[in-house]
Amino acid sequence: MSEPTTRATPTRDQVHRAPKVLLHDHLDGGLRPQTVLDLAPGAGHALPADDAESLGRWFEESANSGSLERYLETFDHPVAVMQSAENLRRVAQECVEDLAEDGVVYAEVRYAPEQHLEGGLSLEQVVEAVGAGFAAGEEAARASGEPIIVRQLLTAMRHQARSREIAELVVRYRDRGVLGFDIAGAEAGFPPTRHLDAFEYLQRENAHFTIHAGEAFGLPSIWQAIQWCGADRLGHGVRIIDDITVGPDGKATLGRLASYVRDKRIPLEMCPRSNVQTGAAASIAEHPIGLLKDLGFRVTVNTDNRLMSGTSMTEEMVGLVEAFGYSLADLRWFTINAMKSAFLPFDERLKIIDHVIKPAYAVLGAMS
Numbered sequence: 001m002s003e004p005t006t007r008a009t010p011t012r013d014q015v016h017r018a019p020k021v022l023l024h025d026h027l028d029g030g031l032r033p034q035t036v037l038d039l040a041p042g043a044g045h046a047l048p049a050d051d052a053e054s055l056g057r058w059f060e061e062s063a064n065s066g067s068l069e070r071y072l073e074t075f076d077h078p079v080a081v082m083q084s085a086e087n088l089r090r091v092a093q094e095c096v097e098d099l100a101e102d103g104v105v106y107a108e109v110r111y112a113p114e115q116h117l118e119g120g121l122s123l124e125q126v127v128e129a130v131g132a133g134f135a136a137g138e139e140a141a142r143a144s145g146e147p148i149i150v151r152q153l154l155t156a157m158r159h160q161a162r163s164r165e166i167a168e169l170v171v172r173y174r175d176r177g178v179l180g181f182d183i184a185g186a187e188a189g190f191p192p193t194r195h196l197d198a199f200e201y202l203q204r205e206n207a208h209f210t211i212h213a214g215e216a217f218g219l220p221s222i223w224q225a226i227q228w229c230g231a232d233r234l235g236h237g238v239r240i241i242d243d244i245t246v247g248p249d250g251k252a253t254l255g256r257l258a259s260y261v262r263d264k265r266i267p268l269e270m271c272p273r274s275n276v277q278t279g280a281a282a283s284i285a286e287h288p289i290g291l292l293k294d295l296g297f298r299v300t301v302n303t304d305n306r307l308m309s310g311t312s313m314t315e316e317m318v319g320l321v322e323a324f325g326y327s328l329a330d331l332r333w334f335t336i337n338a339m340k341s342a343f344l345p346f347d348e349r350l351k352i353i354d355h356v357i358k359p360a361y362a363v364l365g366a367m368s
């Protein structure tokens, strides 16, 4: 019987070996420090450090700013070296290899094509270069016995005005590895409704999208994302906690919006370490993920930006195990939640749950 042993506290090695599903990871937030160093001279770009270890540390320290705006400034460096098809391809391939090595079996990786046009590429060429890199990475991962499926989400920058164009790009590439749309960037001052035409277009096209909301701005952003724009999922969504009150007896009362999010099973793409860095949460132990999980929200665990947070799926999950005492059964719950919430077709999601996630957890539980 594997069930009782899955209640034990998992070791780092077990978390590493467990199949993991990642829905919120930025391609330009996940470069290897060495790759940034390798590509910078060719891109004519100056960096704040000249060896991989110091550069990695620089990203983490600079991102540790307590403000989303300052956190986002660090992206200038990876974005500067992602302006050619060759570099995009390399970064995309390495991303898949790194995720596979971390035990991720399915990932949706996002980036903003409009930020990669400075070397003369078209939006289409950007999407195709990333797609080629993902395919090569999947191939390499399969060859090394770590099979993984990785798909693209295309992001539009919320302070810019290209969201409709990017939404159309998503629809054009929907059968070629692109599963959905997103908006990202500074949240305060740039509400989701600014891009309403893009979201309405996607809904008419039966396409999927997630919206970064409730990270650096509160409930109005989440409310707009869901009730005006029709988001399928919420990027972060941590501020939904503002619509929940916990009484002295520990009993939680949900407001209308929090009830709606829970009742409709709207997936929350939570990224604990990133939230601590931008000040959206005070610490991992105080992160709203603990309460939201207890209340049965459709919570998922994600990395956001592996480079800026010095993190991985294993690292995020180990952090949660340490802070909340989660068991393998809890990690399996997060993982199945994520797979259920993916933009991959339903039959393919089920196949991964039934043939990859559940059997691997059964083996891990039996061996613990």
Ligand SMILES: O=c1[nH]cnc2c1ncn2[C@@H]1O[C@H](CO)[C@@H](O)[C@H]1O
Binding pocket: 026, 027, 028, 029, 068, 072, 075, 079, 110, 111, 112, 115, 155, 184, 185, 186, 212, 215, 274, 304, 305
């Ligand atoms: O947590 C986040 N909140 C909002 N925007 C973000 C976050 N992480 C990254 N980006 C933004 O998304 C762009 C495309 O990948 C990145 O260049 C960065 O500006």
Ligand SMILES: [Zn+2]
Binding pocket: 024, 026, 184, 212, 235, 304
């Ligand atoms: Zn993000």
